[in-house]
Amino acid sequence: MPRFDVLVLGMGPDGHTCSLFPGHPLLQEKQQIVAPISDSPKPPPARVTLTFPVINNAACAVFASCGAGKADIVQRVLEGGDNDPLPAAMVRPTNGQVVWFLDSAAASKLKNAQKL
Numbered sequence: 001m002p003r004f005d006v007l008v009l010g011m012g013p014d015g016h017t018c019s020l021f022p023g024h025p026l027l028q029e030k031q032q033i034v035a036p037i038s039d040s041p042k043p044p045p046a047r048v049t050l051t052f053p054v055i056n057n058a059a060c061a062v063f064a065s066c067g068a069g070k071a072d073i074v075q076r077v078l079e080g081g082d083n084d085p086l087p088a089a090m091v092r093p094t095n096g097q098v099v100w101f102l103d104s105a106a107a108s109k110l111k112n113a114q115k116l
């Protein structure tokens, strides 16, 4: 399995990352490193994405999210618990780390955040 040093990821307001969307069967992919998706709920419908086996083999996954439009989903992903996790919350490198860069608007609904 390839091991990326750093993955720089975004997150959509529905909690998707890469082209891995909530509830999609590709969230359960265990074999392929890269997979096609032909029914993306967000245009374009046809995409190609890395899958969780390779994402979670990375040494470091970095998310960057900005703006008040991301505040609710950032709070859900980071503080929402483990029941039915959103795709962005499934980014948990087995032998690596996740780092989030947020502006104050995106972080505004976090209950446990400490300002730097």
Ligand SMILES: O=C(O)[C@H](O)[C@@H](O)[C@H](O)[C@H](O)COP(=O)(O)O
Pocket: 009, 010, 011, 012, 013, 016, 017, 018, 019, 042, 043, 044, 064, 065, 066
């Ligand atoms: O799926 C797509 O079509 C988008 O490109 C998406 O993956 C994007 O990365 C996020 O929506 C975060 O984007 P922003 O950080 O720019 O809001």
